[in-house]
Amino acid sequence: MSERRGGAALPAILPIFPLTGVLLLPRGRLPLNIFEPRYLAMTRDALAGERLIGMVQPSDPAASGSNPPVYPTGCAGRIMSFSETEDGRFLITLTGASRFRIREELPLLEGYRRVVPDWHEFARDVDGEEATDFDRERLMRGLRGYFQQHHISADWDSITSVAGERLVTSIAMICPFDPSEKQALLEAPDLGERARLLTAIVEMAVMPRSGEGTGARH
Numbered sequence: 173m174s175e176r177r178g179g180a181a182l183p184a185i186l187p188i189f190p191l192t193g194v195l196l197l198p199r200g201r202l203p204l205n206i207f208e209p210r211y212l213a214m215t216r217d218a219l220a221g222e223r224l225i226g227m228v229q230p231s232d233p234a235a236s237g238s239n240p241p242v243y244p245t246g247c248a249g250r251i252m253s254f255s256e257t258e259d260g261r262f263l264i265t266l267t268g269a270s271r272f273r274i275r276e277e278l279p280l281l282e283g284y285r286r287v288v289p290d291w292h293e294f295a296r297d298v299d300g301e302e303a304t305d306f307d308r309e310r311l312m313r314g315l316r317g318y319f320q321q322h323h324i325s326a327d328w329d330s331i332t333s334v335a336g337e338r339l340v341t342s343i344a345m346i347c348p349f350d351p352s353e354k355q356a357l358l359e360a361p362d363l364g365e366r367a368r369l370l371t372a373i374v375e376m377a378v379m380p381r382s383g384e385g386t387g388a389r390h
Contacts, residue, residue: 181222182222182224182248182269182270182272182289183221183222183289184288184289185286185287185288185289186225186226186248186286186287186288186289187214187217187224187226187284187285187286188225188226188227188228188242188246188274188284188285188286188287189204189211189214189225189226189227189228189284190228190229190239190240190242190285191228191229192229192233192351193229193348193349193350193351194227194229194354195227195229195247195345195354195357196227196246196247196266196268196345197247197268197341197344197358197366198247198268198269198271198297198298198341199267199337199338199341200267200268200342200344200345201252201265201266201267202227202249202265202266202267202268202345203263203264203265204262204263204264204265204266205261205262205263206261206262206263206264207260207261207262209283210282210284211284212260212261212262213281213284214282214284215251215254215262215264217281218251219251219254223251224248224250224251224269225248225249225266226246226247226248226249226272226287226289227247227248227249227266228242228243228246228274229242229243229246229351229355230243230351231243233351239280239285244273245274245358245359246272246358247268247269247270247271247272248268248269248271248289249266249267249268249269250266250267251265251266252265252266253265268297268341269298270294270297271293271297272289272290272291272294273290273293274287274288274289274290275287275288275289275290276288296362300337306336306364306367306368307371308339310371311340311367311370311374312331312332314374314378315343316328317378318347318374318378321377321378322347324347337363340363340366340367340370343370344357344366344370347374349373349377353373356369357369357370357373
């Protein structure tokens with residue numbers, strides 16, 4: 173049985189794709205290269221149904237086995253475009269639909285994992301937000317230092333002109349933050365809090381350690 177929100181169906185059973193360090197946020201766009209047999213099966217099944225895949229991170233990336241424990245919060249993405257390569261891979265793009273909590277994990281289906289998602293806590297995810305209560309200039313200063321430190325090239329004219337939600341979502345998703353930092357950004361209760369957390373992360377990353385000239389990571 174599916175739940176309907178904002179005209180879109182949110183399914184009662186959701187396939188999950190665990191990837192360390194990969195973040196999907198509502199309205200963010202995530203390209204994926206699908207090649208493992210179980211995830212090819214997952215993609216085919218998703219395309220035949222609601223076209224939704226839940227992106228989650230392993231909670232212990234060092235855990236052995238093919239099905240590691242995962243964080244209880246993820247974000248479902250809708251397949252907005254796909255193509256199949258000559259060697260049998262799927263190239264897909266997900267657009268973030270809504271976050272979810274994992275209520276229960278179900279038995280494997282063709283090798284891929286499925287969960288019973290709880291959508292209720294994130295009912296506001298389908299509506300766009302505008303982060304008006306964060307210091308955009310401070311975030312931009314931090315980003316300049318962070319990008320320089322990590323040798324990331326950027327179109328600063330485009331970055332400075334983009335709307336608040338798109339700026340925060342894009343930067344949170346593309347920057348090479350630690351998996352725990354990515355998870356904290358995902359679980360931020362609203363866009364304003366996510367923006368403030370993002371600012372803190374980039375500022376901490378470029379802050380010199382005592383007696384060192386390199387940036388610190390926490």
